[in-house]
Amino acid sequence: MDIKLTEAEKIKILNSDDIYGIMQKVLLRESKIDQNREHFWIIGLENNNRILFIELISLGTVNATLVEPMEVFSLALQKRAVKIVLCHNHPSGELTPSDNDKNLTDRLIQVGIIVNTHVIDHLIISDKSYMSFKNIGLLEELEKSKRYVPKYVLEEQIKKEMSKIIEKNRNIEIAKQLKRKGVDNETIIFATGLTIEEVKKLRVKRM
Structure with missing residues (x-):
């Protein structure tokens, strides 16, 4: 589901605070209906980091959401995103990434490398705060992982x-x-x- 953005919201992203500023508003809008479910979005960016789109990829349960790499990257390629940011909420407010969060990010990073649409961050958010994989060094750690790298690569x-x-x-x-x-x-x-x-x-x- 495409998230409608105003021109003022189609900002040039400079850091994770900028992303959270937009996504906090999106979460508060969507939480009126599904406040106890995980939402998973992707934010597509131009080469200069200006927001192209924000898309809700999956709506899950209280503590999990199902995301397929094909859905993420087919959309990003269709809309000509050069890079993407991943974002999902934890209804509990706990911002520590789960093993599933790490594994999914690992998979999407590797697919992004293959299709040349790089994952540059993953934010876990609540209505009050957020955690950035990039800021805590987890994104860099996962980029070095070989777990989901295809054999031929x-x-x-x-x-x-x-x-x-x-x-x-x-x-x-x-x-x-x-x-x-x-x-x-x-x-x-x-x-x-x-x-x-x-x-x-x-x-x-x-x-």
Whole structure:
């Protein structure tokens, strides 16, 4: 369900306080009907962080809501959002994220990476306060998670890392050969891409 916003509410988001300022009003409007149920919204943003839309994705029970990644990102892509913020309420007022909250955020982060529509925060809100995954460092922690990363993506990442290691070792061997011949450090750095510290650490016997 699309949440109707005034032009004044289609603000440029600078921080989580800005998001909460809008979502608190949305929650108070919707809570008149379903005040004891969890609501899950996504906020679509333009590249400059201006709000494109706010959409209610799911209306759950007292302590849970069902959200499918396909619903979240099909909508975001249709409306040309470059990035999204996740937001849901806890009717109890308790703002600590549950394991389900963390797992869902983890899944949506990974899907967002694949479709190039990044999740930049997740807010848990009540009518009085909020908690931001980004502010407490949880978003960054989940971005590093491999739990929901597709196998083919992990394989590509491993291949890239292995290629970097092989390339680095090759450049080190070239640097050693050049150093044995008495080539100056600046030339070695230019030829191999190694840092000055890495070149200075090389121990070789000159020819």
